[in-house]
Amino acid sequence: MIDVARLRRLLLLALLGCASPALAYPDRNLDIIVPFSAGGGNDVFIRALQPALERELGTHLVVRNLAGGGGAVGLTHVARLPADGYTLAVVSDGLLTQVAMGNVDFVPEDFDFVAKILEEPYLLAVSRDSPYPDLATMIEDARGGKRIKIGVSGVGSSAYLTAGAIGDALGIDPILIPFDGGTETVSAVMGGHIDAVVLGGAELRSALSSQRVRALATSYPERSASLPEVATFIEQGIDYQTSVFRGLAAPKGLEDSHRARLVEALQRATEDAGFHTTIGHLGTDLAPLYGEELDEFVLTLAERMNQQAEQLTQ
Amino acid sequence: MIENYLNGLSMISDWGVLLAIAAGTLLGVVIGALPGLTSAMAVALLLPLTFGMPAVMGVGMLLGVLCGAGAGGAIPSILLNIPGSPASVATSLDGFPMARNGEAGRALGIAIVASFVGGIVSAILLSMLAPPIAEFALRFGPAEYFALSVFGLVIIASVASQSMIKGLIAGLLGLFAATVGMDPITGVARFTFGELSLLTGISLLPALIGLFAVSQLIKDAIDYANVGSRHDAPIDALQIRTARPRWRDTFSHWRALLSGVGVGSVIGPVPGAGASIASLISYDQAKRWSKTPERFGSGNPEGVVATESSNNAMIGGSLIPTLALGVPGEAATAVLLGGLLIQGITPGPALFADPSGTIYGIFLAYLVANIFMLLVMWLGIRYFVRILAVPRKLLLATVTTFCFIGVYGVAGDIFDIWLMLGFGVLGYFLNRYGFGTAPLVLGLILGPIAEANLRRGLLIFEGDWSPFLTRPISATFLCLAILLLTLTLWQNLRSRA
Numbered sequence: 001m002i003d004v005a006r007l008r009r010l011l012l013l014a015l016l017g018c019a020s021p022a023l024a025y026p027d028r029n030l031d032i033i034v035p036f037s038a039g040g041g042n043d044v045f046i047r048a049l050q051p052a053l054e055r056e057l058g059t060h061l062v063v064r065n066l067a068g069g070g071g072a073v074g075l076t077h078v079a080r081l082p083a084d085g086y087t088l089a090v091v092s093d094g095l096l097t098q099v100a101m102g103n104v105d106f107v108p109e110d111f112d113f114v115a116k117i118l119e120e121p122y123l124l125a126v127s128r129d130s131p132y133p134d135l136a137t138m139i140e141d142a143r144g145g146k147r148i149k150i151g152v153s154g155v156g157s158s159a160y161l162t163a164g165a166i167g168d169a170l171g172i173d174p175i176l177i178p179f180d181g182g183t184e185t186v187s188a189v190m191g192g193h194i195d196a197v198v199l200g201g202a203e204l205r206s207a208l209s210s211q212r213v214r215a216l217a218t219s220y221p222e223r224s225a226s227l228p229e230v231a232t233f234i235e236q237g238i239d240y241q242t243s244v245f246r247g248l249a250a251p252k253g254l255e256d257s258h259r260a261r262l263v264e265a266l267q268r269a270t271e272d273a274g275f276h277t278t279i280g281h282l283g284t285d286l287a288p289l290y291g292e293e294l295d296e297f298v299l300t301l302a303e304r305m306n307q308q309a310e311q312l313t314q
Numbered sequence: 315m316i317e318n319y320l321n322g323l324s325m326i327s328d329w330g331v332l333l334a335i336a337a338g339t340l341l342g343v344v345i346g347a348l349p350g351l352t353s354a355m356a357v358a359l360l361l362p363l364t365f366g367m368p369a370v371m372g373v374g375m376l377l378g379v380l381c382g383a384g385a386g387g388a389i390p391s392i393l394l395n396i397p398g399s400p401a402s403v404a405t406s407l408d409g410f411p412m413a414r415n416g417e418a419g420r421a422l423g424i425a426i427v428a429s430f431v432g433g434i435v436s437a438i439l440l441s442m443l444a445p446p447i448a449e450f451a452l453r454f455g456p457a458e459y460f461a462l463s464v465f466g467l468v469i470i471a472s473v474a475s476q477s478m479i480k481g482l483i484a485g486l487l488g489l490f491a492a493t494v495g496m497d498p499i500t501g502v503a504r505f506t507f508g509e510l511s512l513l514t515g516i517s518l519l520p521a522l523i524g525l526f527a528v529s530q531l532i533k534d535a536i537d538y539a540n541v542g543s544r545h546d547a548p549i550d551a552l553q554i555r556t557a558r559p560r561w562r563d564t565f566s567h568w569r570a571l572l573s574g575v576g577v578g579s580v581i582g583p584v585p586g587a588g589a590s591i592a593s594l595i596s597y598d599q600a601k602r603w604s605k606t607p608e609r610f611g612s613g614n615p616e617g618v619v620a621t622e623s624s625n626n627a628m629i630g631g632s633l634i635p636t637l638a639l640g641v642p643g644e645a646a647t648a649v650l651l652g653g654l655l656i657q658g659i660t661p662g663p664a665l666f667a668d669p670s671g672t673i674y675g676i677f678l679a680y681l682v683a684n685i686f687m688l689l690v691m692w693l694g695i696r697y698f699v700r701i702l703a704v705p706r707k708l709l710l711a712t713v714t715t716f717c718f719i720g721v722y723g724v725a726g727d728i729f730d731i732w733l734m735l736g737f738g739v740l741g742y743f744l745n746r747y748g749f750g751t752a753p754l755v756l757g758l759i760l761g762p763i764a765e766a767n768l769r770r771g772l773l774i775f776e777g778d779w780s781p782f783l784t785r786p787i788s789a790t791f792l793c794l795a796i797l798l799l800t801l802t803l804w805q806n807l808r809s810r811a
Contacts, residue, residue: 037725038358044652047362067725069513070496074726076510103496103503103513149774156501177773178499180766183648187641193455194774206640206655210662278365281658 025258029060031087032248035074037067041202041282042090045118045246048279052272056265070154071095072104079110083253085262088114091249096302097158100309108302112254113294115266116247118279119287120201122162122219123230124150127189128212130196135170135216135236138196142172150174151185151194153203161308162219162242163198168311169233169240189213200244201227205283219243224285242304245287247294263290322370322674326682331371335679338375339686342382343694347390347398349527349713350720352519353383354645361653369657369672374679376650377633381683383646384626385429385691389698392421392618396527396713400519401625403526403755404597408610408617415613419557419699424615425622426691427564428571432623433684435575436582436630440637441677445663447631448638451583456771457782461791462584463764466591468795469598470753471802477748478806484749488757491516498766499773511729520721520734521758525751527717528738533745534710557699559692563615570600570616574623581624582631591759594752596624602801630680637661637673 034043043065050061066074071094078089091111098104124135132138142148150167152159155178167174177194179185182203189197190212197204197213201224207213208227215230221241223232233240248266250259269275270288279286289297326332338360345356356379364372387402392409405425412421439447454462470485471478494505495515506512564571577596600620601610610617635641640661642648654661665673701709721734741751775781782788 038355038361038649043358044361044656048365048656050362064726065724066727068517068727068729069510072510072513073729101501104510147776155496155499175773175776177770178501179770180498183641183651187452187635187639188455190639190641191452191455206651206660206662209660210640210664212639212662274365277658278656281656283655 025085025261026057026059028086029062030057032061032063033074033078033087033089034063034065035067035071035078035089035091036065038065041200042092042246044282045279045284046090048275048282049117049269049272052269052275053265056269057261069103070098070157072098076104076106078249078251079106081251083112083251083255085250085254085258088248088250088262090246092246093158093244093301093305095249096298096305097156097161097309099302100161100305101156102309103156108298110252111249112252112259113298114248114250114254114259114262114290116245116287116289116294116297117266117270118246118284119243120284121224121227121243122159122166122198123201123204123208123215123227124166124196124198124217125189125204125208125213125215126196127192128214129192130214132195132216135231135233135238138216139170139172142170142174148172148174148196149177149194151177151179151188151197153179153182153185153199156309158244158305159198159200161305161312164312165242165304165308166198166219166233166240169238186213202283226280226283226285242301243287245297245301246284247289266290318671318674319678321671322676322678325370325672325675326374326678328371331368331374331679332682334367334371334375335378335683336686338378339382339683340378340690342379342384343386343687343690344382345379346383346386346402347698348716348720349390349396349398350519350523350717350723352399352646352720352724353380354649355720355724356383357646357649357653361649361656364653365656369659370675370679372657373650373654373659373676374683376653377676377680378683378686380629380646380650381433381626381680381687382690384433384629385426385622385687387625388425388429388618388622389422389701390713392425393418393698393701394530394709394713396530397522400522401593401628402621403522403752404593404621405618405625406526407597407621407752408612408614411611411613412615412618413702416553417613418702419553419695420560420563421615421618422691422695422698423558423560424564424567424618426559426688426695427561428574428619428622429626429691430559430684430688431564431571432575432578432626432628433630433687434681436579436627436633437677437681437684439579440630440633440680441674444634444638445666447583448635448641451635451641452639453787454584455785456767456774457785457788458791459767460764460771460782461788461795463760463767465791465795465798466595466756466760467764468799468802469594470756471799480747480749481753484744484751485753485757488754488759489761490757491521491754492758492761492765498762499769509729511727511733515762516733516758517725517730518759519724520730521737522755523717523721524734524737525741525744525755527713528734529741529745529751531710531714531717532738532742534706538706538710553702554696554699557695559688559695564619567616567619569603570619571623573599573603574620575627578624578627579631582628583634591756592628593621593625594756596620602798626684633680637665637676638663 081087152163185197186207188194217233218230219242345351357376387399388405390396390398391402391406395406395410397403409421574596581592601607632647636647642651721730
């Protein structure tokens with residue numbers, strides 16, 4: 001299939017390129033490395049953003065899925081690349097988790113974080129047939145001696161660390177049951193094999209809207225527009241907040257002018273209506289963050305992940 | 315009810331929609347026929363294309379890919395002894411010997427009809443019984459998965475072709491390979507030797523392509539070097555003329571057809587059970603119920619009927635929990651679920667009651683995809699058979715290329731290529747010395763399911779073993795496993811005596 005509009009744009013660009021000798025960044029295709037296989041959360045995010053971002057940058061994005069090692073292979077590859085501004089990685093908090101768990105050679109400082117685009121909450125959810133109507137009853141039962149079985153996706157994953165942290169915040173000692181992926185975890189709680197799950201909002205979206213699963217609390221600091229009926233931990237008197245994030249990062253040493261150009265394009269691309277519809281369907285929220293604020297955000301999150309991982313591996 | 319289907323019919327009676335389904339099906343057949351390229355990958359690559367399409371059109375195209383790939387996998391399995399997709403591994407066990415006996419056209423004809431029947435039955439089951447079946451599938455917890463995988467592992471004893479002890483050795487090799495990677499419960503890295511790519515374990519696709527495709531390519535290349543071009547068997551005109559769908563032939567093996575459709579429909583809806591074990595289990599069942607079990611493995615059409623009907627029945631089956639609960643049955647439907655969500659279609663009971671009737675459009679799109687699959691295969695069968703007329707050396711080179719592209723394409727990880735080659739060499743020697751590769755695959759696929767679920771179960775039951783024996787579904791599978799094992803051992807003893 002030939003995309004005529006795209007072809008025309010390319011021709012036009014080629015003509016422009018002949019006219020002006022010194023072309024501004026970017027003057028060729030950008031490589032985007034997704035450290036997971038096609039169809040996952042990070043992959044769908046960048047592919048949904050791709051058309052708008054290509055338009056704003058005036059170049060093509062070549063999205064490559066470099067999966068393996070639960071994201072470790074792709075990120076290790078990117079961390080070693082030169083910082084010429086032509087390779088970006090789609091990153092999420094999984095990067096920080098892997099560093100915290102000590103399975104990889106890179107550190108967060110090997111990357112220049114360009115943007116945080118999406119956020120989704122972690123939800124503590126139970127089956128619709130669960131005996132716990134709300135968070136308070138669950139806590140009460142747990143403090144009475146019952147060990148709550150909480151399912152999470154993947155051992156040593158972000159959800160795993162988060163579930164441990166939530167247990168601490170609630171003052172209970174749950175048994176964490178790692179499953180291979182989000183869907184296995186959801187079906188286990190639906191079938192009543194475990195008491196609760198801690199999962200990202202997108203993974204729970206279809207189960208929530210079919211009302212097979214009820215969310216007891218969201219990890220957002222405030223209630224989100226997409227899940228207005230779910231109360232936060234803070235509202236329920238539990239001092240806990242966090243979120244899953246997805247964004248873009250470059251190998252360390254990105255030039256300031258390149259970063260400014262990317263941020264400008266991203267700011268405009270994320271206003272695209274088609275992109276909004278897609279992320280709305282997926283159960284994620286637009287929460288852009290750039291520059292120093294982003295660096296601070298990443299630093300805080302990394303520190304917390306390290307603490308949680310330390311507690312876990314003791 | 316009827317109104318719903320008429321409404322659905324109006325959704326798909328549109329040239330654009332039909333064209334999208336047909337294109338998806340054609341692509342699926344091609345992807346399925348090329349070793350290394352999987353339907354999960356094809357669905358993921360087509361996903362961005364569906365963003366701009368109406369819901370039924372986009373989903374219909376993706377269903378076409380699944381459906382086509384289910385049938386296309388049989389082509390190289392039968393003609394070249396190289397499974398096109400993991401789900402058609404068992405097809406080559408009898409399909410290739412048939413082709414060797416000059417019955418390539420017949421084997422393909424049977425495979426087409428069996429695939430079609432499996433697909434249609436599963437489409438009907440899907441549209442009529444999806445919600446109750448999905449509820450049943452939810453009752454599979456860790457104990458049930460463990461029992462199911464034990465049941466699957468017992469099959470090693472019967473797919474071990476020549477000697478029981480060699481089959482068991484191969485099976486144990488598979489179980490050992492399955493322990494590589496992060497421990498599923500505690501996260502400790504096992505046997506990774508610092509290799510990042512091994513953190514998530516041995517990737518299944520490179521291992522399967524290595525064991526089944528590369529090992530066969532090595533064998534062919536060695537044969538070719540010894541015999542030279544005389545090895546090219548001339549294909550006679552009669553073979554091409556008689557290559558057509560075999561309706562009566564297929565239905566005359568109704569026992570195998572029934573067991574294939576039955577096993578596919580039962581295993582398909584259980585999330586995570588895996589397409590490749592559905593066809594191996596149904597092959598095993600067909601062998602047990604057959605009147606001529608001794609002919610399995612030497613070109614028995616029943617083997618082809620059982621595996622091909624089951625791997626297409628499995629597709630409809632795996633759509634059941636995907637649509638009714640939002641829990642996909644295997645890799646390709648997991649990507650499909652992403653496609654549904656992007657289209658704004660939220661799976662679950664609400665979808666079945668949704669006044670827009672989109673779900674009925676999806677049912678009919680799947681039904682139509684099966685019909686297109688039959689047409690594509692019907693029109694293509696004479697050309698498929700001609701593959702045998704292609705000089706062996708060209709064929710070897712082409713298939714090798716596709717193996718490399720496919721394996722690299724999935725994750726873009728060069729380590730997977732080495733893994734594929736390593737398993738290729740292993741597979742060559744396993745076949746050469748009569749150990750067989752099917753037992754190893756069963757160990758490799760079922761090992762992680764058995765281990766993780768046993769330990770998960772013990773966590774949930776707080777160290778108590780008894781629920782594994784007292785939960786009804788789990789107990790049933792374990793009893794069946796013991797029964798099958800005793801039967802196999804007894805038959806083995808008797809045949810030796």
